[in-house]
Amino acid sequence: MSGPKLSQAEIERQRQEALARERQRRIQVVMDIQSCQEEIRKAVHVLHQLQDQMLKSVSVSTEAARRQLDAALRDMPAVMTVNPEDDVDSLLSRAQKDAARARALVAQARTGADQILRRDARQKVQVMESEQARQATDLLASMSMDQEGVKQNVVFTSSDANHQLNTQLLFQLRHMRELTGSEDPVLQNLGQKGLSMLAPFQNSTHLTEDAGQIRAAVEQLVNAEQDRLRVLREAEGIYRQYTAMCALAGIAPQPRDAFSQEKLLQTEVRRMSAILQKQDEMDFIADQVNEAMLELGYSFVSSSVVRVKDSSGDMSLYAADSDTGISIYTDDHGQVTMWVTNLSDQTGDISDEDRDFSYQRQLDFCAGHPDIVTALRKRGVILQAKRYERPDRKYTHKVAVRQGSLDRAKKVNRGRRRRAANLRHMQVSGE
DSSP states (O other): OOSOEEEEEEEOHHHHHHHHHHHHHHHHHHHHHHHHHHHHHHHHHHHHHHHHHHHHOOOTTHHHHHHHHHHHHHHSOOOOOOOTTSOHHHHHHHHHHHHHHHHHHHHHHHHHHHHHHHHHHHHHHHHHHHHHHHHHHHHHHTSOSOHHHHHHHHHHHHHHHHHHHHHHHHHHHHHHHHHHTOSSHHHHHHHHHHHHHHGGGTTOSOHHHHHHHHHHHHHHHHHHHHHHHHHHHHHHHHHHHHHHHHHHHTOOOOOGGGOSSHHHHHHHHHHHHHHHHHHHHHHHHHHHHHHHHHHTTOEEEEEEEEEETTEEEEEEEEESSSSEEEEEEEETTSEEEEEEEEEESSOOOOOHHHHHHHHHHHHHHHHHHHHHHHHHHHTTEEEEEEEEOOOOGGGOOEEEOOTTOOBSSOOOOHHHHHHHHHHHHHHHHHO
């Protein structure tokens, strides 16, 4: 029987396992790309924070530092977008170079800015030390003892301890200000809390006396930040896996705040995993059909993505000769349908002559179909017959084919093309 032939395709377990390993590898590659992009975003954020700090600086050298920061922002690599049709391995190489460039720009800009900030800190410490030295001198003037020896001891202790504590305090205050600009509300609140806890010590003239309180406050803030970062890293890893899956599938991801609970995100990850598995298996089946047809001597004519409601399929046409073609439709449920198609260089209605010709070719296809089934089995795709129709003139199909369009060697990256088509469909639907 060689009317339309509907089969259910199954993939050998060994091939399924290989597809799963490759799928996980591609997901990890996209996650690595996303990590590089996040580095660039953070680098831009750091540069903007340094710009804000330069605006508050009293140093005369800030103008040069500002120009350096502006140049770093101009030279910062753009954040790329991963599209379904992209070669993710090549994209990762480029993303890693961009991230390294971003780190270098920040390091260079931070060096200049930190020099100015340290200079400001030293000036502040000198002012504080001068005031403390004056107070010590006034105290010694009222005391009947070796003023010079006591004065040296007081000033030395103040200079050594205050300088160290003030440097640590300024570093922690700067870090707390950075936290207030975090995208995470908990870290924002922690930054505000840290500023309120540490800011009162900033203008203190008795830092050595406050050292215990400062260290206790810093330890509390560091522990709270580390605990929160640990939670965020775990959640971010799951969300990044989800967005990587969406990128590979050509599906727009939901925003992070759409998942109020981690279990909702886990459920979505499992759903995306099933979608990717189905897409990969569909692509594999369609690719093996293409390889088998070319191997058997058919010529490639055309291939396109066909969307039916919420599903998609691959429609391909192969030529046995200049007048006879085999159309093959593979859907996302693994069903494969084959039927004889008349090839013509002219468009027009189907004639009785066309029907007679199709009927004869359907009879001829009886001998050719088992060869296709065997070739696919060798490639790990097993076709189980579901419905094979008898030859009939009512199954006549006719397609106009441009002369010279046949290709006995053409191969199509069906996965990349179909995911790109899904992305375009998604964009049109969203307009």
